Amino acid sequence: MFCMCNCNINSGEQLLSVLIQGVCAMNVKEFEKQLGVSVADIFQGKANNDLVWLVNTLDSLPDCLSYPLFADFISGYLSLNGLQSIESLKHQVRIKVDNLKTNLNWMDSQLVRLPQDSANTLKKMYLKKLERYPNGRSPNIWLRKKVKFILSSIRKCPIPLHHLSSEVSRTDNAYEWSNRCLKILENLTENQTKQVDPVKLITAVKQPAEQWDICPRLPDLEKMQQSLTQGDDVTYQLELIAKALVRLINVDWWRSQLTKVYQQYKEHIAIIVGKVRSGVSAYVSQSTLQEYQARKKANTEWLKMIMLVNEQHELELPLIKAVQASISNPVNRKIELMVRMRGFEQLAEENGYVGEFYTWTAPSKYHCWNKSESGKGYYNSSYQGATPSDTQKYLCKQWSKVRAKFARKEIETFGFRVVEPHHDGTPHWHLLLFFKPEQVELARQIICEYAVEHDKDELNITGDDFKPEDCNPRFDFKAIDPAKGSATGYLVKYIAKNIDGAYVDIDFEAESSGKHAAEGVAAWASTWRIRQFQQIGGAPVTVWRELRRRRQAITNDDILERARKAADSANWQGYIEANGGLDCKQGNRPVKLAKIVNEAANRYGEDIIKIIGVMAVKKVQTRLEGWELHKPQVENSKAEREAMISDALRSLSSGSCAPWRSDNNCTEESEDLYSQFEKQENIVEPDCYLA
Template identity: 30%
Template sequence: MTKHTRSRTAPSPPPSFPGSGVVAFDWPYSWNAPKKGINPYTEEAKEKPQLTAAQKRRQRWIEITTDRERDRESQLSLLAQQRRGEDKAQSVLDTLMVQPDFIRSPLLARINAIRNSKKGNGEKLSRNYILRTIKTVMTRIERMRDKHLTFGLKLVARRERLDDLLRLPELDKRAVQLLATFTAAHFESLLDQQCKSQLSCDATQNKILRVYVTLGTEAERFGVIPPSWQSLNPYLRRRGEPPYDKIPGAISRLCCANWWFSKLWSLRCRWREELLRAAGLVRKQDSAYISADALAHFREQRRRTREFLKAFELTNDDGFSIDLEDAFYAGPSNPRHRRIEMMTTVKGMQEIAEMRGDCAVWCTITTPSRFHATKSNGRLNPKWTAQTVRDSNDYLVNRFFASVRKKLNRNDLRWYGIRVAEPHHDGTVHWHMMVFCRPDDRDDIIGIMQTFAIRDDRAELGNDITPRFKTELITAEKGSPISYIATYIGKNLDAEPLRKPNKDTGAPPVDHESGKSMADTVEHALGWASLHRIHQFQFFGIPSRQVYRELRRLATQLDRQGVDARKNQRLTDKAMDDVMSAADAGCIATYIMKQGGVLTPRRDHVVHTAYLQAEKPNDYGEHGIQIFGVWSPVLGEASRICTHPDTWTLKRKRKPASGEAERQGVDLEGEGAAAAPWTRGNNCPAARNPSDILENCTTEEGQEYKSFETMQPRERRQLLRRIRSQLPETGAAIPTPFVDCSTLPKVNPRLMKLLTLEGIEYTAGASILLQGSRLKVGDRTLFLTPSGQLKEQLTQQYCQGEMCCAPLHDADLIFGDVGLCLKCTEKRWGREEIELRQREVQQVTKDVQRKNEEALLGRLKRAVMRKG
């Protein structure tokens, strides 16, 4: 057997060579020879056979039939492809229809807008949108739902029959309150079981801690971090003994319905927001930073906060009262005050940097693309991995900033500045940092920040790292650090300075993330930070600003006492007095230098905040920590100075009775003439002798009389109960109005039975119905016909479809879509869908009737067996 070792085999033998006896060619291969020419004189041409007329007609028919079959097959293929597309679109729509209303409604509105956007092409565009975008949205929503519906949550929901946990984003406040009550009851029963099994008469602290860990592990299944979990859990605590004194308060919180309501409501709001974010409804085209649903809730919450501030006041031990609203807006809670304080702090840092010769660098840090739900153009991001807003914030805090800080400390590199957290248009967190450092250390610090900023998903950046990390050196030609940070502080805190038009363009500044005015997006940014619990502003490397506020408070108190700072030293210690004078003057740069300067450890600062344990326990039996004042660690406890001498109590304001309309019918001070009557009829009882009334009135000796307007609410209620219990008996009753009973229908036993079935008390409900009035029971309105029948008044509803205002009947409400009649529903889904719904209703009715018959038959069998 011959084995070929060559790489290929020639398709034909090689040409002959001289001396082989074979006729040689003038060309490389035989097929390269030219063909022999045709001589028309010597060669006969091939005759083409002639077809008969029948053969021609048959040949033509075959050609036409073949063309028709080809066209028919192509049309059938197109129809089949279209039908398959419609089936897929219907399948996606079915998946959309089972979603909650807060997801389904905006997406359906978007589909209808696309369908009605262009004439003749809307159906195709809407079908493509459903198959491409809505299908992707459903997948993203399912992934986000699976992330929140953990195995532990499903387990506890099935075991404790808390099914509402599985649909928490759909619940309202009332339902969440009920769920919180059931959850607290579950933890109370679990605590009782653990106490019976783990604790006894000789219970130790470790056994009690073991009970708490069991309760905390159960709370983690709900997606809630237990109170004091980081310090009490032995698996998370790094060093030291656990604080056993926190265990009673932590267990009390786990068994409290109010605590569970706050946790479950926060979880519900964030879960709901993440589902809307997965659906692509949080973006600059719809609602930037935060969804419209969460923004409406934030506005309502702020309105209720304003009403609460207006309704309460603060009262100290001396009886002096101030409005809670004035106290709230006088401190750092006022956005204007916070903005001014932060701008002053940045200016102080800038002055210190100029004095030290430090340079300022502006940095922008963005998270990897897996955290972004949508792209910058509003389209869905295919790289998104169901990461939440909290995940992006934790990435920047725990993975980026913590790593950079540790690396700088190991390399003995120091920095100070401020970081600002703000959202992208889809809610993802990104940072802006103003960093001050030595010019010699600038490249090393920026290099370390860049390393940790781009280390995750490095391949997606390529050679351009600016989408993830961008730096800019601030020079005198470009501007000052305060000019860089002013816009970011304003658009995330206070909209007032942003309403002024720009000097160059003449228009208000525009936010590049949302494309809207910065003043209009401030509310969105505040709602975003409140919903996701984002710390927007953080200074680092400078002394505490809380000490700065307490020193300014102390200086104001000393000024009120008449202590002149220009002539006398207000504090005993000169160092503490210098720090207080700098804070009182509002010079942050001097205050920082008097405290020890920037980059000084907090333990070496001259003045610290002094804290005190509260006298009164809270609702969980804990004595919390409150601010007492200031003190100096160098001087010890003797230097403690109180800046909060008063104890304030929160009380509801008394509504002042001012004006004739508000005081009509009330004359507490015995001045003026008789008050005007409230009605035109005389409702007074029969006249009596005053001596008879005085006989029934007794007066205790030594009884102290108080003015009604100065009484507390509790004293007013006690007085009201005492007056009601001591009312003298009246001689004559108030005459009842005349009622013509001849026109009233007769009350028969059937009416009594109907009233009982409706849950109406006969003495009250029947009397109202017999007088011709309508009785409202819940959402229903009942009335009595002249024939004595009880009827329900139904509110007429009308179709909301386009060009249709037909009244909705029972069949429309049962078989039609919500708010649509049967005709509009049939136009949308087809006649087959209506017939399918009718068959389903009939089947359900038959099943219910069959079950009722089986139950009745079972009762009859049991009755016959008892008689037998």
């Protein structure tokens, strides 16, 4: 309501004029015209006291609710006769105000369990309904159902959400909940002096985590119990349980999990209340996008502060430069994906495979908001509360059924999968796959079969007698016609759209520029922990990246050198052919990673397996040991920094400076070492850059 503080008003007419402008955003003449009254005739002399009373009475109400009462009270003055009528009018106002206050207090009790930004959205919607229906019955029913649905849809949260809203509060809760697990562990083992059945132990210790619907990775406990009874070897299962126990009593693990819970909990509510949809904020809510941008900026600032130092080899370079040269750089990541996709296409052409492009989305019940032909988002009444990660798990489960049937039918395939969000954050898939010509129709039917396995009725499909052409919008396909365009061309838009938005003028789903939409997609993938790009078939990309670190020729190992040479020249087709070909099983490929084990090296006291190089007939090291992160103590000049970087690059055997473009014929001597460093593929691959 309009505030009376610090107002120098001498007459009722002046007071009313100010109030009208504050409450109604009108001038006096507009107000008089709307009500059909004259302000000068309403309040004169002692009647000013009634106006002051009205202001004080309505002061605690929102403007949208106080204006109707304000206008009714003023209009009522025209028909008042005597003191009794004035008191009666005031009494009516008091009853209405008390009723509204009761409803508002009840509203606050409902919204306190929700994040502040989502609660504010529901509050605005509720006030609009309360303005239309002042008795509150219809708005209250609506809000009760909305909050109940939200709380039943989101993951478990045993404490009020605002207790997780800050890093400090999440840390405090991490200590509390890790201690709960520790106390259970100590009580059952009598301070680690008593042996306990491992299945019973982990079942008890993980109970606090289950209240949050979180838990470390565990074996199938029922099958493990059967194996224990039968005396079978359960060493692997015991290792998983030991790893889980260490995490459950670890504060850092709990803090990480609670942060994820809070972010996803908050974003899921934002989806339900309509803050994530076309016309509002596509892919993620504005608050989540801003938090992602802030984390990304903070990470970048931290990277700029840190130097990579290798005292053993007397090397030093800025961490930010190493990250920019790695696959963490969106430009490098996009180019690598295109190189690999083009290599698959060349393999398909050479081996007589044909390509198909598929679009696969989840049933209607996974979508919170639909999109009208005009582009406006509207609520989907079929929605059952699934999160984007729930939907991704569903699609992955259906895809695993497809792969299993492919194996039974001996169907071979390779290609790529891209996951991107609909406007409301619900993921859907694009797949570019290659098949033998005689298998492509059967493969298409199998994929379609599992894409529409559930809720066929919404597609007007009954039974199993249907064709892929009948399954749109759940499933769609296009056969690749080389005469109309390359297979890679079908996927390039989705790769660019989901990485950096380059060369994408408009993202029609987000109704914004490609670059702006790409940042929203990145925030979406980070929040829901969804892997956007997945290679299907072919040789491992990690081996390819390790080979690209090695610039010098490899002697006495023709297989390794052939693979290295192909990788160094960005020839994905040649790399796969050198590493076993298309039909080779992953375990049988001749070129593998060379690894070492650092015992008890991580925060949980577990062994860390580190990649040091590649091997075929012999092992070849591609990484230097001894790198450490340091804050620079002295600010060096630009010339000194460039000299240090050049020295590091000159000595590093782990960097492949080969350009991604295979048609680049520049020699090594034609560029200075600093420029070569800018093109380096992955001297190091710090994960901290990816929020």
